[in-house]
Amino acid sequence: MELRVKVLDFKTSILRLSQAIRQGVFLVCLGALLAAGFNGIRPGGLPWIGQWSPSSVTASYLQDLQGISLAEAWYLYQESKALFLDARDPVSFRQGHITRALNCPPGETETYLEEVLTLARSGLEVIVYCEGVGCSLSPELARTLQRFGVPSVKILEDGWSRWLEAGYPIGEGG
Amino acid sequence: MMRTRIMAWCPSPFISCLFRWLLGALFLYAGVVKAADPHGFALALYNYHLLPGWMINPVAIILPSVELVVGASLLAGIWTRGGALLASVLLVIFALALGISLIRGFDIACGCFSTSSGAESITWLYVVRDIILFVMGVHIILFDHRTASLDLLLRTKSR
Numbered sequence: 001m002e003l004r005v006k007v008l009d010f011k012t013s014i015l016r017l018s019q020a021i022r023q024g025v026f027l028v029c030l031g032a033l034l035a036a037g038f039n040g041i042r043p044g045g046l047p048w049i050g051q052w053s054p055s056s057v058t059a060s061y062l063q064d065l066q067g068i069s070l071a072e073a074w075y076l077y078q079e080s081k082a083l084f085l086d087a088r089d090p091v092s093f094r095q096g097h098i099t100r101a102l103n104c105p106p107g108e109t110e111t112y113l114e115e116v117l118t119l120a121r122s123g124l125e126v127i128v129y130c131e132g133v134g135c136s137l138s139p140e141l142a143r144t145l146q147r148f149g150v151p152s153v154k155i156l157e158d159g160w161s162r163w164l165e166a167g168y169p170i171g172e173g174g
Numbered sequence: 175m176m177r178t179r180i181m182a183w184c185p186s187p188f189i190s191c192l193f194r195w196l197l198g199a200l201f202l203y204a205g206v207v208k209a210a211d212p213h214g215f216a217l218a219l220y221n222y223h224l225l226p227g228w229m230i231n232p233v234a235i236i237l238p239s240v241e242l243v244v245g246a247s248l249l250a251g252i253w254t255r256g257g258a259l260l261a262s263v264l265l266v267i268f269a270l271a272l273g274i275s276l277i278r279g280f281d282i283a284c285g286c287f288s289t290s291s292g293a294e295s296i297t298w299l300y301v302v303r304d305i306i307l308f309v310m311g312v313h314i315i316l317f318d319h320r321t322a323s324l325d326l327l328l329r330t331k332s333r
Contacts, residue, residue: 013316016255016315016316017259017315019255019256020255020256020258020259020315021256021259022256023253023255023256023257023259024256024257024259024260024263025256026253026256027240027243027244027247027253027256027257027260028240028260030243031236031239031240031241031242031243031244032236032239032240034239034242034243035235035236035238035239035240036235036236038209038239039212039235044213045212045235046212046213046216046231046234046235047231048231048232048235049228049231050216050227050230050231051227052220052227052228052230053227057217057220088281092281092295095279095281096279096281131221131280131281131282131295132220132221132280132282160281161221161223161278161280161281161282162223164278164279164280165223165278
């Protein structure tokens, strides 16, 4: 008797699952159709194929600022010709940052401006970074530094996440 | 005794209905936020570095609508099991994406309920949240009694 109940329960579960799969597939198709229709008629809809290479994405959000590729930044790092400025908050900085980088959140310019100006005038290339593309902190920091007279400020394409992914040297703590 | 109590509580129509409304409201909200800013959502997807470039825009276009459909299905209680299954599958994918990004040390915005890149960074709490929501989805698939649902209304009318 108990065995029969178990077999029935199992059959019911399988039936429920197969019904769920059928309905799920239908809902995905419905969602996709709605999406295609809505995206087609809305103003400013997304193109189905987009440009998502690091340089094209960075160029689209930097506007008047200058970007620097990961390869170029890595070369300057190895040659000790770059000053890396981390625009993220101090907590994120302590959890991990590019080795030798300074933590420079855009809102606290007065605490590091003098040091940055001295290092920049000594011939180092100033490279700022934050998390990744779309992070507004590095453009904000770059504009602030330029306003205060730092000669050339570049923004690292894709920022911290790409540096980390490449396995380049990182430091932790303050 | 304890086990019997838990077993009696689990298939409760009230609990299943509550889970359905909660998941439905969350998916509907997430879908509306993403559909309102597809460019911001595409950027949030890109920052995970998990999808190839050619997949980012199609996913940014389709996913919000699928979330809206899932949310509506769960809230109204129509094709409830399908909606719950889809919600559960999506939640597993979201939890995996978050977990992988956290292991890789990325300090990125979730893109879950906001498309702003300045939103709070992801933490392991986000993964835990998705796992809890996943359990709710599975509960709905297994124990939903069609309480306060369109499924039940349509079934009653057709009889």
